[in-house]
Amino acid sequence: MKLTAYEVRKDEENKMRRYAEKCGVEELVMTELLLTEETLDLAEGASGVTTLGQSVINETICRKLHEMGVKGYSTRSVGYNHVDLEAAKRYGIRVSNASYSPHGVAEYTVMMMLMSLRKYKPALYRINVNDYSLDGLVGGELCQMTVGIIGTGKIGETVIRNLSGFGCRIFAHDIYEKEEVKKYASYQDLDTIYRECDIISLHTPLMDSTYHMINSDAIEKMKKNVILVNCARGELMDIESVIRGVEDEKIGAVALDVFENENGIYHHDRKTDIIKNREMAYLRQFPNVIMTQHMAFYTRQAVDSMVKCGIESLAAFAGDKDYFCRLV
Numbered sequence: 263m264k265l266t267a268y269e270v271r272k273d274e275e276n277k278m279r280r281y282a283e284k285c286g287v288e289e290l291v292m293t294e295l296l297l298t299e300e301t302l303d304l305a306e307g308a309s310g311v312t313t314l315g316q317s318v319i320n321e322t323i324c325r326k327l328h329e330m331g332v333k334g335y336s337t338r339s340v341g342y343n344h345v346d347l348e349a350a351k352r353y354g355i356r357v358s359n360a361s362y363s364p365h366g367v368a369e370y371t372v373m374m375m376l377m378s379l380r381k382y383k384p385a386l387y388r389i390n391v392n393d394y395s396l397d398g399l400v401g402g403e404l405c406q407m408t409v410g411i412i413g414t415g416k417i418g419e420t421v422i423r424n425l426s427g428f429g430c431r432i433f434a435h436d437i438y439e440k441e442e443v444k445k446y447a448s449y450q451d452l453d454t455i456y457r458e459c460d461i462i463s464l465h466t467p468l469m470d471s472t473y474h475m476i477n478s479d480a481i482e483k484m485k486k487n488v489i490l491v492n493c494a495r496g497e498l499m500d501i502e503s504v505i506r507g508v509e510d511e512k513i514g515a516v517a518l519d520v521f522e523n524e525n526g527i528y529h530h531d532r533k534t535d536i537i538k539n540r541e542m543a544y545l546r547q548f549p550n551v552i553m554t555q556h557m558a559f560y561t562r563q564a565v566d567s568m569v570k571c572g573i574e575s576l577a578a579f580a581g582d583k584d585y586f587c588r589l590v
């Protein structure tokens with residue numbers, strides 16, 4: 263069995279070799295390149311291909327993979343917005359995504375809340391230039407706050423469990439309510455979340471119904487000095503409205519691990535390039551805005567699971583077997 267792995271990061275290589283050996287893969291091709299029409303030849307003779315989530319798996323790619331005899335495709339990411347599942351189905355290509363523990367992202371989210379609340383960004387800047395003053399750095403206490411969690415799936419629920427130890431009031435919102443979540447939080451409609459919460463954190467997938475859900479109307483309803491946290495998808499926020507909210511001092515702080523149009527920027531070294539994302543550059547300079555490069559998921563445990571799912575599913579599909587995170 264031959265497998266071709268695209269978008270392979272250095273930290274994945276050894277894990278990939280290990281899982282491939284375990285699954286009886288005879289030939290493993292690893293490349294850091296994206297899977298495109300130009301790089302498809304690397305998959306010649308492979309029964310499965312895997313990518314990390316930046317390659318666009320469209321109709322043409324699916325057709326060409328099918329013509330090459332590829333049976334399975336795996337994305338080593340949880341999200342699969344970049345895959346045309348219908349086309350994959352039409353061409354008989356089985357598709358899987360990755361599954362990993364929600365703890366890494368959930369812990370990171372709580373860290374973002376605390377960093378915003380305690381003004382860690384300006385404090386860190388000051389210490390680097392021997393400015394030990396306190397002026398402007400007064401923070402708040404999480405235990406006094408109401409925190410709103412929008413989306414109580416795997417990550418949102420774990421954030422809620424983590425927050426339950428801090429003694430804050432927790433509001434939740436989801437289109438489906440979970441009994442387990444009700445032990446720690448009370449479900450509310452979105453307007454109540456916007457009106458009552460001091461901190462609002464997003465944990466929904468990107469869909470038509472959630473695209474730009476944080477817009478000027480939503481921000482208008484929020485408390486002054488609200489802290490907004492987004493470790494889900496950049497497109498959940500209309501960033502122009504968020505910028506206006508920060509400029510008008512309606513929003514107290516913003517913590518973003520994701521950004522609309524981050525593809526091609528995040529996870530690359532772009533320090534000598536001209537980056538064309540004005541919003542990203544402008545928002546980053548505010549003292550009350552924290553931004554990180556889509557790294558909430560990035561723990562040793564998660565990387566291991568992503569590689570494991572990516573390789574094991576392709577080996578299963580090559581042998582006409584099912585896999586637990588099969589999408590198509």
Ligand code: NAD
Pocket residue numbers: 340341364367412413414415416417418435436437438465466467468469471472493494495519520556557558559560
């Ligand atoms: P999940 O599918 O387990 O949970 C999503 C929840 O959102 C579900 O409970 C669903 O019912 C709810 N939902 C869907 N539409 C909704 C709507 N319109 N209003 C309210 N709730 C709605 O997903 P998850 O694994 O918890 O992931 C949550 C988010 O985190 C996703 O956007 C995912 O892409 C993102 N994520 C980010 C990182 C990172 O590194 N920053 C890593 C993993 C996942």
